[in-house]
Amino acid sequence: MTNQVLSSNVIRTTRTALGGSTAMARQRRRVLLIGVLCAAALAVLTTIALTTGEVAMSAPTALRAVIGLGDQGDVYIVQEFRAPRVVAGLIAGAGLAVAGAVLQRLFRNPLASPDVMGVTGGASFGSVLVLALGAGQTLIPLGALGGGLLAAVLLGTLGWRSGLSVTRLVLVGLAVQAGLAAAVNLMVVRFPRELAGQAMQWTTGSLYGRTWLEVEGAAIASALVLVVLFLRYRTLEVLDLGDDSAGTLGISVSGARLTLLLTTVALAALAAALTGPVSFVALAVPHLVRLLAGRPTVGTMAVTGLAGATLLVGCDLIVQHVLPINGLPVGVVTATVGAPWLLILMLRESSPVQRRTA
Template sequence: MSVLATKPTALTRERRRARLVAALCLAALAGFSVIALTTGEVSMSAGTALRAALGFGDPGEVYIVQEFRAPRLAAALVAGAGLATAGAVLQRLFRNPLASPDVMGITGGASLGAVLILAAGAGQRLLPLGALGGGLFAAAALALLGRWSGMVVTRLVLVGIAVQAGLAAAVNLIVVRFPQELAGSAMQWTAGSLYGRTWPEVTGAALAGLAVLVALFVQYRKLAVLDLGDESAGALGISVTTARLRLLVTAAALAALAAAIAGPIAFVALAVPHLIRMLAGRPTGTTLVATALAGATLLLGADLTAQHLLPVHGLAVGVVTATIGAPWLLILLLRDGGPASRRTV
């Protein structure tokens, strides 16, 4: 009786922690947003920036906020939330802590699609569509390879790493053959950058991302059932293959939309879900919301760091996230390769 009584208490504590983490992320987002709108070559107060965002005040300040700072802020929020959510879904779907869009080839496919658009001379406006198509292509290739080989789902991450390596090689080959004036813009985009984002790009990605998030929450119950294992999910009436494929496409679409406006930013999708699990406990709908908020917070904070705290002018935000994420990946590998893992060999 006492054991049964402790379970609701533990679950309640985890839910409270998840709500607290989400609230802290919202507070951090509010603070970072104020800094993003007020800081730069033209500094302004929070009140002035807010009025300028609404179209009031000095025309020059209105132009700076509405055309430069606000779209970049919105792009960071949309891309960070999309990457972190996609990473959380993939890690649960593949039951592997290393599963993420940047490890498994999805952002590599987005890079290839975007670079092909640039190589064809189609212009920057079609670049998000190319990135989205490339990301979905990589997800489809991953799913087909896994299904064709009959590989265990937990080992599909290795296939994804191979797909990512091949796509990265293709991107480098295309960039090397670029005219010099296009190679610079391609390299900046493939490094992961929020520079020069426009409202049409951000609005389109945000609306599409909202639709994908709705589709994800509709499928969330199936994701929770898949956590029980394939046999248990099948016994409960879930078509495991179909559910897994739909969730893979949904997560890939989220990651590709994020890459479409920010480039293939590394490690946000890998690190944030782990942090949320450490802070908030077992995965629930609330922790998924907290993961999205934490991803937006991390990417916006990294972008502010790249813009204002580092001495290198014009540094891409992807360089900052990679610098943060590389030690985190090493910790994960060392932890998974520790004594407990050696005993299972």
């Protein structure tokens, strides 16, 4: 009898292990498939962005122009206008999406994202302040980073006290975002006329007029921050187990959370330094990736970055070539898509069923 019990336990354990490994393998294949599809979509959207406009050109012509070959007029159009805009969309979309995914896991709440919690509003405030003080374009990323950290400090001071729910923290973040947006609008109104148009993108979010000088600085800084986040991914996984479990495993919970939070704020601020406050990319994309790819892994975080870049570049193409209104900021499109998503999430968070199952 004892041998039979032992044998059944061994069989049950083996089946559980095999089932778990099968599920993990299935998820890896799903993540790989979604990543390939996002990369293919991104390649198609990038090609369309480089070839369409007032001066249409073929894909081979545009790709040659990217590396400086072909007609000099085509090279100038692609390298000075189209390529920086596309690369800015790639960097900002990926940065916002990854930042949103990390914040949602840190706060264990689907409503947490840089734009909802005031970080992108702070980055916009810092960027416009740099312009208002007459500093050069090269200092805009530093201004955005400082503004994002300011928003994080305000959020912590006003809302991060013991006993407050994360939903209330998000509401405080929305208030911080609104206040900083009002400060940006005030500075824009007080700008000289020649600077007001340059600063207007920081009120709604836009990829218009990006230059290689801005893009290169943000690209290098964002790449470094992303490397730090991926190197700290194991810490994020341990924090997912809960503060008590993480503490027993030797993790300084408060220090780890603060490090990840500051790194995430820096990533979102650098994205906002390129685009202004583009809404809801950071909120919606992590949810869609989890819905399609399953539980968070390092692979799903990479796919989240790809999906964010794809979404922002696609929305920018809609702004440029589909909608009949010229000069419409890309933030208007992302906000139109994302506002219903935020409403649905808030209704789910406040529903009695959701609270009982939480």
